Amino acid sequence: xxxxxxxxxxxxxxxxxxxxxxxxxxxxxxxxxxxxxxxxxxxxxxxxxxxxxxxxxxxxxxxxxxxxxxxxxxxxxxxxxxxxxxxxxxxxxxxxxxxxxxxxxxxxxxxxx
Amino acid sequence: xxxxxxxxxxxxxxxxxxxxxxxxxxxxxxxxxxxxxxxxxxxxxxxxxxxxxxxxxxxxxxxxxxxxxxxxxxxxxxxxxxxxxxxxxxxxxxxxxxxxxxxxxxxxxxxxxx
Numbered sequence: 001x002x003x004x005x006x007x008x009x010x011x012x013x014x015x016x017x018x019x020x021x022x023x024x025x026x027x028x029x030x031x032x033x034x035x036x037x038x039x040x041x042x043x044x045x046x047x048x049x050x051x052x053x054x055x056x057x058x059x060x061x062x063x064x065x066x067x068x069x070x071x072x073x074x075x076x077x078x079x080x081x082x083x084x085x086x087x088x089x090x091x092x093x094x095x096x097x098x099x100x101x102x103x104x105x106x107x108x109x110x111x112x113x
Numbered sequence: 114x115x116x117x118x119x120x121x122x123x124x125x126x127x128x129x130x131x132x133x134x135x136x137x138x139x140x141x142x143x144x145x146x147x148x149x150x151x152x153x154x155x156x157x158x159x160x161x162x163x164x165x166x167x168x169x170x171x172x173x174x175x176x177x178x179x180x181x182x183x184x185x186x187x188x189x190x191x192x193x194x195x196x197x198x199x200x201x202x203x204x205x206x207x208x209x210x211x212x213x214x215x216x217x218x219x220x221x222x223x224x225x226x227x
Contacts, residue, residue: 006156032213041122043219044157044202090156094213101147101204102215104156 002027006091006105013112019064019078021108023091026072031093033074034102035066039087050074086112116140117205119218127226132190134221136203139184143205147215148177148188151200160201161188193225
């Protein structure tokens with residue numbers, strides 16, 4: 001069966017520091033991968049998605065970037081964190097289009113101080 | 114422009130009663146709809162879905178209704194249980210989107226009171 005791993009679970013980083021969040025998927029090949037952020041009172045905001053190695057689409061212009069160095073690995077990065085980057089970050093993959101939609105990772109709670 | 118709207122940020126229901134969570138959408142290209150349930154500090158988990166060719170889908174205590182003409186869907190939970198207390202996200206997709214993107218509402222926090 002397919003599983004998705006995301007780490008770390010929590011992270012406290014100072015303003016201006018770099019960020020790297022990693023997501024890996026097992027049990028599938030060439031998945032569509034997504035990074036979402038849930039900010040306080042803001043719902044789920046799509047940040048990036050990738051349909052293959054090296055292919056990244058950005059939905060929201062911001063301080064973050066994403067990379068997909070391997071088929072089942074998706075990385076979210078920042079060179080210098082801002083206070084507004086705080087939130088709950090979720091990785092997801094889209095396998096079969098029905099009936100399951102996305103499978104989400106367990107999330108990373110990022111607090112920028 | 115918010116294409117999927119959940120206008121009630123919160124809902125409180127007594128245990129054993131029915132919970133009704135509502136969702137409206139504006140994009141007529143959406144043809145597949147899902148509900149996700151999210152507990153604090155966890156990723157959302159899939160709950161139930163419905164294709165636009167149907168107007169109702171049931172799974173145990175959960176039923177989703179779709180009214181295409183009104184661009185409205187609702188999730189019914191009967192009977193509600195304390196373990197149903199969570200944030201519920203409505204999501205929609207278009208089969209023509211290519212990248213299989215889901216557009217989410219802002220969520221409704223359901224509290225089931227024992």
